[in-house]
Amino acid sequence: MKAIDVRGLTKIYRSHVKQEGLFGSVKSLFNRQFKEHIAVNDVSFSIDEGELVGMLGSNGAGKTTTLKMLSGLLHPTSGTASVLGFAPWERKNEFKRQFSIIMGQRNQLWWDLPAADSFLLNKEIYQIPEAEFRKRRDDLAERLDVADKLHVQVRRLSLGERMKCELIGSLLHAPRVLFLDEPTIGLDVVAQQAVREFVREYNSGTSTTIILTSHYMDDIEELCKRVILIDDGKLVFDGSLARLIEQYIEDKILTVVFRSPVQRPDIERYGLVTEWTPERASLRISRNNIAEAAAAILNSFSIIDLTIEEVPIEYVIREIFSRAGKQDSQPLSPSKPV
Numbered sequence: 556m557k558a559i560d561v562r563g564l565t566k567i568y569r570s571h572v573k574q575e576g577l578f579g580s581v582k583s584l585f586n587r588q589f590k591e592h593i594a595v596n597d598v599s600f601s602i603d604e605g606e607l608v609g610m611l612g613s614n615g616a617g618k619t620t621t622l623k624m625l626s627g628l629l630h631p632t633s634g635t636a637s638v639l640g641f642a643p644w645e646r647k648n649e650f651k652r653q654f655s656i657i658m659g660q661r662n663q664l665w666w667d668l669p670a671a672d673s674f675l676l677n678k679e680i681y682q683i684p685e686a687e688f689r690k691r692r693d694d695l696a697e698r699l700d701v702a703d704k705l706h707v708q709v710r711r712l713s714l715g716e717r718m719k720c721e722l723i724g725s726l727l728h729a730p731r732v733l734f735l736d737e738p739t740i741g742l743d744v745v746a747q748q749a750v751r752e753f754v755r756e757y758n759s760g761t762s763t764t765i766i767l768t769s770h771y772m773d774d775i776e777e778l779c780k781r782v783i784l785i786d787d788g789k790l791v792f793d794g795s796l797a798r799l800i801e802q803y804i805e806d807k808i809l810t811v812v813f814r815s816p817v818q819r820p821d822i823e824r825y826g827l828v829t830e831w832t833p834e835r836a837s838l839r840i841s842r843n844n845i846a847e848a849a850a851a852i853l854n855s856f857s858i859i860d861l862t863i864e865e866v867p868i869e870y871v872i873r874e875i876f877s878r879a880g881k882q883d884s885q886p887l888s889p890s891k892p893v
């Protein structure tokens with residue numbers, strides 16, 4: 556049995572359109588108008604036990620809505636989902652005891668209490684035996700390096716410390732399925748890295764099935780072998796990052812460092828120049844021609860270095876989303892939200 560199996564999952568939000576002005580308000584009372592928005596559109600995938608899958612998509616793509624349905628927080632409009640054999644929205648206790656969701660933008664710990672007190676509450680809710688509770692709490696706190704923070708009021712913690720405590724709280728009952736919705740959002744680079752490391756180790760040390768959503772490429776690139784790409788509610792890709800690159804990007808990037816200055820027109824005949832100085836140039840060249848082009852360049856110029864790389868994954872994702880009809884003209888930089 557698959558840990559997670561999703562068939563044709565669809566969520567349509569209906570929201571009330573309010574008409575303007577007093578007259579409009581009165582009119583709306585009698586003649587309600589609704590606007591429909593398809594947030595998740597006929598999505599299907601399945602995930603094996605122990606897999607760590609990244610769900611990627613721009614803002615508003617439908618990631619959170621999908622995870623909410625898989626957590627039983629929302630009813631789908633149509634379609635089915637099975638998580639550990641349960642229909643999540645039936646919210647059986649047996650299901651709740653085996654799963655956890657963390658939302659980066661929402662706190663589950665009590666704001667005015669130290670995390671340790673919230674953990675005690677979880678212990679009761681999930682009926683975790685005392686010895687196991689202590690062991691897991693202490694072990695997780697040590698691995699996340701927050702052992703000395705558990706008795707500090709949550710509101711006084713930094714964002715990163717808070718997220719680490721959220722992680723502990725949601726893992727105390729050793730869920731078999733874990734949903735991490737933007738766990739690194741807003742964190743500083745060091746905390747992001749720590750959370751990432753932890754998730755990686757946790758996933759490899761247990762057979763927990765994890766879905767992670769993020770719009771930081773670094774998270775996905777470092778953690779997930781498999782990615783699911785959601786665009787405007789639809790699943791547009793499901794597979795490995797390597798396959799994603801191969802499937803969508805025909806070019807590779809060739810970078811040359813010249814021994815003596817070179818004119819731009821002399822190099823332009825080999826491919827699409829993306830960066831250029833008289834001493835150094837980068838070109839995009841199709842996979843099929845790159846070996847030939849590299850040989851020709853080696854023959855024609857005196858060079859110090861030549862490298863061939865894949866197009867950075869951020870470009871790849873951006874190209875896919877822009878092909879799907881969305882233009883994003885933000886400049887590129889590492890770990891910039893897609």
Ligand SMILES: Nc1ncnc2c1ncn2[C@@H]1O[C@H](COP(=O)(O)OP(=O)(O)O)[C@@H](O)[C@H]1O
Nearest residue numbers: 568570594612613614615616617618619620621
């Ligand atoms: N409660 C809601 N009512 C109406 N529309 C919503 C609601 N929640 C989300 N949406 C819309 O559904 C779409 C998907 O949202 P969401 O699942 O939060 O996307 P993501 O998590 O990928 O950013 C967005 O267009 C969003 O505006």
Ligand SMILES: [Mg+2]
Nearest residue numbers: 618619620736
């Ligand atoms: Mg979201």
